[in-house]
Amino acid sequence: MKTLENQTLLYDEDCPLCNLYTTGFLKSGMLDQNGRKSYCQLSEEEQNFVDLKRAPNEIALIDNKAQTVVYGIDSLIKVVGFSFPVIEKIATRKPIHFILKKLYSFVSYNRKVIIPGNIKEENKLQCIPDFNYKYRFLFIGFAVTVTTFILFGYSNLILNFPKSTITRELILALGQIIFQSLFLLKFDSKTILNYAGNLMTVSLLGSLILSPVLILSPFIQLPQMIILGWFGVTVFIMFLEHFRRIKILKLPFYLSYTWVLYRIIALFLILNF
Template sequence: MKSSKNMDSKVIIYDDVCPLCKAYTSGFVQAGWLRPENRIGFAEAPPELIRRIDVDRARHEIPLYDRATGETLYGKEALFFIIGEAIPVFKPVFRLRLFRAIVFGLYQIITYNRRIIANSRPPANGFDCAPDFNGFYRWLYIGIMGVFASLLLYRAAPVVDLSSTILALLTGIAIIRGCFIERFSMQTDYFGHLATVLFIIAMLNFSLQNFPLTVLATTCLGIWLFYRRIKGLRSQLW
């Protein structure tokens, strides 16, 4: 599918240390909705392009800049425009208030937690477009991940045994350790990583519940993933 003429002058500037941002913007290119040269990472974006956008807003909402008009669309509006140009039948849906409200909420949860979800680090060089810390959306994300992980593990409960007790014990220990982190933002980072890992474990347990030693294997995997994720926080654990 070729990109529409309306997309020829559009440039999307994405967080190039965020695997999520890389994946979906690359998907736009692979689908033919966006030209490869019209997809630029923040670290490689020329200074004159950065000066033309609201940098503070762009850290939280991905910008789609129009070189011809100088107009910039941000966040969900940028995504709606790209998808709407590629698949016009969706344009009426994108105008529905309820749909826009739902997408806005999901977008906020993801954008404020994208560095936690993908476990990405600041770039070595160039502009770091990390979002500000937002306690509301961080705890909302932790709560959502916790609920989904609990539901998935509950569904898998009939086929788990001692291994599930070990998982629950280790989770309890991890939660207690997190309570001793002094800085609030670091504490929520810690619990955000923990919630993400628990969700991954729950998904694997639910998907592979008929295989032997699933919980034990996924628990070991979860310990390794969690250890990797909290490298920068370990000095704050006690």
Template sequence: METISLLYDEDCPLCRWYTRLFVKYGILDTDGRISYNKYVVLHPTKVNADIAQTKIACIDHQTNQVYYGIDGLLLVLGNRFKLIRILGNFKPINLLLKFLYLFFSYNRRIFAPVKKRTVECACEPPKSILWRTVFIASLSFFTYLIVTWYFEHFLSHYMLINTPNDLILLMAQIGFQWGAFALFRQKNSYNYLGHLVFTSFLGALLLVFFGAGLQLLNLFGIQTEFLAVVFYGITILFMFLEHKRRIQLKEWTWKLTLSWVVFRILIYPFVFQI
């Protein structure tokens, strides 16, 4: 593996994490994991910066060729696991992998947020309205499915007969917070909306965990109506704290978290029996 170097975004926690795993388990040599910023200083013409911002670069020193994105990862993993290389290069699977790669790459600073920087990283993913829209739409849809499942199975006793569709409420929250963002004259709504939707998605995943536990308790004949409300409250608290954490990391105004709470207070009378 000494013949391969994988460049990674040093400011991206996800990139640091998985490249460390590659080194730890012998997929990459110790010196095969190189910071993109440091490498381009020493070799300014070796890597196409426009591509490497989005697709991680992998250099094959034997052929002196640079691979990007999924092609680079398949090169690294394929040298250790031949089956991965064979399956990964199968066209339908390869197309799916490339789609997923771009989905994660363009939104990697949302999955793993970092502090606001005064100097822009040379490996910062560029802004893409398309991929951010795909991100927001897909996570909103999965959040809707999970929340609807939890409400119907565990909170139906506390809900009004005719409640607004959960997807409509989620879209309303996005619109409400977008308006608040503009009202408070904050910068970079492109990133804020990504963090907002991802926070809701994390809350939905927590509901999946709680819902599985409630179903297990139901199998033993344990009543879980009140416990379901407690778990939902814990989820809301988690989302509040996560939203607040991300706001602070990006140095946006605390008023955004306040508006997040206000929206919740405004909609709950239309959803739950008081």
């Protein structure tokens, strides 16, 4: 593995996702041991040539000798491409680069709702991405779509449930956002959408946990006790994760109980109508 030397990635220390992949670059030898630095620890000299508005949105790679910076997907391509030139050649082709850039923005602008972390308020510099309505709505739409199709398949594995439809599961997924938002009307739109993003990440997590049973079901006749039990465990994990996120977001604790209430109401409607 070739090591890209005298280069430093500025990462968001409050983002578990950013910590994970930058640590991976160090351990794999793609970057030397000084190859990453927290954005919050930028020196005054570095602040003179690093775009402080752009860096929280697009991870910055500093060339320490030339004092130049590349941002976002280009910084990642440069790190990976130094060890794997073929990947760099493919990734820099216009159509592929365009797609990668959009995917990077999709993740970067939503990273605080995908994997939230506690913010260290004592830091003068905060690596918080700008609130982007377009990418937040895209993320919510993506999570709603995945959740809808997985729940549609899983619901039909439960023999005592009325037969599911895509429309029903879509209404339930969207209804959850609307129902929970009713308890946040005193907050501004950004807070509501930030919560909605976290809410749908929890739903997406639950869908991913249900997926193994859904994948196995065409090949193995699973007992109803396992299907129902796995669903119950999944809901419990989702509740714990929702509760954890509410604490991080510093939102009213009762949102976790209205989250449960919505599911009870939904189950009653499914079984009786």
